[in-house]
Amino acid sequence: GAGVSQSPSNKVTEKGKDVELRCDPISGHTALYWYRQRLGQGLEFLIYFQGNSAPDKSGLPSDRFSAERTGESVSTLTIQRTQQEDSAVYLCASSLGTSGPIFVRYFGPGTRLTVL
Amino acid sequence: QQPVQSPQAVILREGEDAVINCSSSKALYSVHWYRQKHGEAPIFLMILLKGGEQKGHDKISASFNEKKQQSSLYLTASQLSYSGTYFCGTLETGANNLFFGTGTRLTVIP
Numbered sequence: 001g002a003g004v005s006q007s008p009s010n011k012v013t014e015k016g017k018d019v020e021l022r023c024d025p026i027s028g029h030t031a032l033y034w035y036r037q038r039l040g041q042g043l044e045f046l047i048y049f050q051g052n053s054a055p056d057k058s059g060l061p062s063d064r065f066s067a068e069r070t071g072e073s074v075s076t077l078t079i080q081r082t083q084q085e086d087s088a089v090y091l092c093a094s095s096l097g098t099s100g101p102i103f104v105r106y107f108g109p110g111t112r113l114t115v116l
Numbered sequence: 117q118q119p120v121q122s123p124q125a126v127i128l129r130e131g132e133d134a135v136i137n138c139s140s141s142k143a144l145y146s147v148h149w150y151r152q153k154h155g156e157a158p159i160f161l162m163i164l165l166k167g168g169e170q171k172g173h174d175k176i177s178a179s180f181n182e183k184k185q186q187s188s189l190y191l192t193a194s195q196l197s198y199s200g201t202y203f204c205g206t207l208e209t210g211a212n213n214l215f216f217g218t219g220t221r222l223t224v225i226p
Contacts, residue, residue: 041219042203042216042218043205043216043219056213091158103146103148103163103207103214104148104163105158105160105214106160107150107158
């Protein structure tokens with residue numbers, strides 16, 4: 001089927017506004033991840049969902065960041081009261097599971113967020 | 117938790133070889149390698165599981181030394197299409213999350 005999709009592809013917002021970023025994982029993938037990639041930087045882990053287990057939120061940088069996932073489907077990453085340092089590409093990935101080869105991440109094209 | 121990659125950047129001429137290293141201070145169960153071209157999503161290259169195995173994919177291969185918590189990616193006879201940023205992702209023993217290194221930017225020139 002289709003790969004991981006994300007929307008919007010680009011988002012420009014003003015400082016202080018809230019934004020919502022959406023991720024549609026590959027059908028059947030139970031695990032879903034959010035990463036942040038600042039310009040020229042590596043992949044910074046934000047949050048991870050696995051099936052019906054409680055999400056691993058250990059990478060969220062502040063309480064302005066939150067994410068939800070509906071079952072094993074769509075996920076939304078919300079950033080409240082955006083700051084300029086939130087500007088980055090937000091990448092979503094999904095995988096079949098969490099161990100061995102099925103742990104391979106398939107990444108979406110990302111959402112480029114620019115906070116003015 | 118984040119593995120360390122070296123070098124940070126490398127420039128090659130077509131046909132030359134390169135080695136990218138990834139090391140961790142933690143006991144590792146597996147290492148993943150991804151390549152990201154500018155403006156695109158990272159693409160999976162290969163996974164190496166605990167056991168000191170070596171894998172190959174065309175002229176790109178990798179090794180994993182679990183005792184040293186290190187992995188190396190070998191690119192031989194580089195092609196222009198190899199250009200991009202290479203990331204290693206490490207899965208620590210007993211964990212269920214992958215942490216990525218800061219990346220190695222590889223540029224292959226004619």
